[in-house]
Amino acid sequence: MCVRVSGQLSPSVKNPHPSSSSNKTTSMPTLHKVLFISLTFLFVAVTFTFLAVEAKHWKHHLIPFPIFGDGGEGGEGEDKPDFETKSKGHWDLISQNSGVSAMQINLMPNNKMNVYDATVYRLSRLKLPAGVPCVPFVVERTKEKRQDCFAHAMEYDIETNKVRPLKVITDPWCSCGGLAPDGTLVSAGGFADGGKTIRYIGGNKCQRDDCDWREFANTLKEDRWYATQQILPNGDFIVIGGRRSFSYEFLPRQEGKSVDKPFFFPFLYETADIDENNLYPFVHLSTDGNLFVFSNNRSVLLNPNNNKIVRTYPVLPGGSRNYPASGMSTLLPINLTTTTEFAESSPLFKAEVLICGGNTHDAFLLAETKKIFHPALRDCNRMVITDPNPEWEYELMPSGRTMGDALNLPNGQILFINGAQKGTAAWWDADDPNFNPVLYSPKKPKGKRFKVLKPSQIARMYHSTSAVLPSGKIWVAGSNTHDTYKDKDKYPTETRVEAFSPPYLDTSLDKFRPQIVEEASDKNLRYGLGFTTHFKVEDDDGELTKNDIKVTMYFPPFTTHGFSMNQRLLVLKTEYVGDGLLKGVRVVRWKAPPFGEVAPPGYYLIFVVHRGVPSKGMWVHLQ
Template sequence: MKTTLLHLPSIIFLLSLTLPFLSGAANGRWQLLQKSIGIVAMHMQLLNNDRVIIFDRTDFGLSNLTLPNGRCRHDPTEKALKTDCTAHSVEYDVASNTFRALFVQTDVWCSSGSAVANGTLIQTGGFSDGERKVRMFLPCNNCDWHEMGNALVTRRWYSTNHFLPDGRQIIIGGRRQYNYEFHPKKQSEYKNPYLLPFLVQTNDKGAENNLYPFVFLNVDGNLFIFANNRAILFNYRNGSVLRTYPEIPGGDPRCYPSTGSAVLLPLRNLEAPCVEAEVLVCGGAPRGAFQRRLFSPALDSCARIKITDPKATWTVDTMPRRRVMGDMLVLPNGDVLIINGAHLGTAGWENAKKPVLEPVIYKPNGLVGSRFVLQCATRIPRMYHSTAVLVRDGRVIVGGSNPHVKYVFSNVTYPTELRLEAFSPYYLDPLYSHLRPVIVSPSSHASMRHGEKLRMVFEVNGRVVPELVTATMLAPPFNTHSFSMNQRLLVLSRGKVRSRGNSSCEVVVTAPSSPLLAPPGFYLLFAVHQDIPSEGVWIRMH
């Protein structure tokens, strides 16, 4: 009887979930959301209406989801299928666990994107007839894709986007594109892109290894750009390289198709005269692995560099699992989740084996050698073309995986994967429910200006430890090919935590002082108590 009582909270929690399978405990939990969404989740973006826009590619033939109302896609230039009445994009509603088919006309294969200041997803490039297209998706009921024509000055396939302090986005690189451009454009920017010789210098013949470069907005307004095994600090306004960072230890490539991943670690002490910024790069494949196709063991290293340090050097840590094609997500409490991927091979069709089923949590503030915590395993391999995004309730939505040119469901080791699942990190375990804050105010979709004070009221079903209360602000990213573009977590400066009775507390937090720290747009605001985050509320930075 004693054992039964001790486990009663967990049992109640499990029974409350009606979905087909659950596994794990305080090291995470997996939950199947949909047996099929009809398409492969190659690209994902959470919007500020708590819906995730998911899309695949259009040039392989039929998906497993029919477009509604007899609608069909007609493309006389398409080689696979000139008339296609199936969907290649869906909108997933997190709250209701439902999805609906969306219509996209041109090919979005291996494209890029960013949610801009008003919350609209601006999606760029792709393949063939989609390579110069710009598409928009508004966060509204029953909206669909709107295509803007050839709004890019050159083809963009495997490029990276990043939002900017002025509200625009920059689009960098792509296959055989050693340049960058902006959206929207100024009048003088419509004819030619801006050259970026760094992308020529980091191009491995036959492998490239500089596609989907890792790009982060530094706290000084310049861009940290990592491609292959090297990085620069780049002034995109005048096209100048401000500094070149040391080569990553070992010299192995980390960008597509050797596909590791990277994050900007949480930005802290935002009111300090000099805010520090660090980048973490994990996994990838040894040099030559893509050309040899020998399924070489993936890299097991993570390298970290303080990009604001004039004498910046890399420090290296070892992951508990080798991993190529892993996704890295910054969680609301500042931890980093590393999820998806394979032990052997590289990105590309049929180029990887031995899936990594266990995610891992990286603790940025831990000591070297003790920063990683292995999590419980999924039962679904997530290989090439898999994705993951954090949603407002703190779960991570995981989808995709298709190492084949077309959809293949039988007689292969890793079938095309249409299931959607959720990973719940340890902080959602019932063991920590007494620590978990609930935000009472501000209300969702409140507005904040840079440097403004914000009164946050939250409740905890237990005793608050004021010294262990923080507030964080997360920019939800665009995720594809193991990189989350525009991902950014800021730890807000705060005043004293004041009690408002037995279970309610109040704290005044300060918004980031500049768009260099937090470009305009929608963010998720979290209260974090003893490392356990609340559900987020949407706020808009102006």
């Protein structure tokens, strides 16, 4: 039984000491009362002073919670619409001559762009530093012995636009790569002596600014020329395909070790045609840990643990999408705020693939033999690869595109950039540069997803590349349609570097742009745990909620030949948005990805996005 006491429920109990008078009241002397109250106030003041000092020192470890019904959580309704802008972007020339044409690139966690070309040319516009030995080689045609003193790789500082020559010996022409969990760039394959080579740069073995490539020839079992490299949920790499290599192999974890054995992959043989059209297959890690592999016009889901194909997808009609027809592909943003049920109540996050452009099956043969350049494909197709009954959804881009890049922007949009409107990949096999980037908004209704942006003045054709920077700008470089470096030509060898600012960098949106307070934000992440990011917004009316703010996480890809390997953007689950510990600073609490199938371990860029306007990215490490 309970009785109400002072407005609360309290258990009803009998007095265990009936002899004691419950009617008596004991009065505290007035002096004692004063001393008691004074000491209480002193204790409270000292406690709050201590907490304030500790909070200032440990502010990045404290997680603010809503107090007494504070509305910082925000409603669970729909997200607020993105801020609108009429901007079509902006171009800046940031380097007149970087020295090396950017055939293959990867942004590193130290904010340096690692760039390398082929060594087969024996020529570039950048010399090896004084004191670095030249590379001896033999001219195949004349058997003459010569010295190659040119740099075919470089480190480009994205903050100063200065370059540092790097030395690569085995030929990395048309190789593949990816960023390992410790920040090492691992590159596999290439041409001739580079075909079976694994290379490494950066990571724990590079603690100084003069780090260079570490190369181990003959560590792959098969030549990997035009192969694709994909990071797996445990941080290991798989390398798939290559010219006349209908197999895949797993790279060893230990540097310098050799691969155990290759695994025959009949699917690659089945999708080869007279022009191949199955090189640089599109490979995406699905959210269930299996690999979506697209080759030519067909796709399967491969289980890398038991080496079995677990499902086959509908054929994508219209033409070929892989090299040399060279369409574009990426995973659409993976939304971790919602889950679907898969198998028996196992949560699975939706994974959707986008494949656009390319050319007809015979386009390369016509371009190579007759210099007839077919118009590039205009279609853009998407499919939910985790759906029980997947189907391709078709629509048309504003223009055809081959050899373009598809980049995931920090606000969830996709940018199509670079490439040509006629022909295919390979030397001298394309025409009509596609100067206009195109913005694709996947969440908008069909028919309203594309926006044509401001054109570049530089043709970015075969062997051009692009990458998302922490600033939100796009680093654009490369283009060499020749078997050497040419200064004067219709499409000369490009060593100029541009920065493209997408519409979300419109200065009229700066007042809405979050600014991350890095020193107060979490950077070392653990799967499934909660973390906080502190940020400021100039135009902050104090009403920001979860419906205004998103946190996205971007894995920086290895980009070459129109495909950005390992690229993925995750929309993290936001738990709270409210006031930080300092005046004018806001905090967003979010959950890290739950497991490696959704987000492999390694370095990512975190962005705070305010209704479509992203902050600058902050490097974090997930493990």
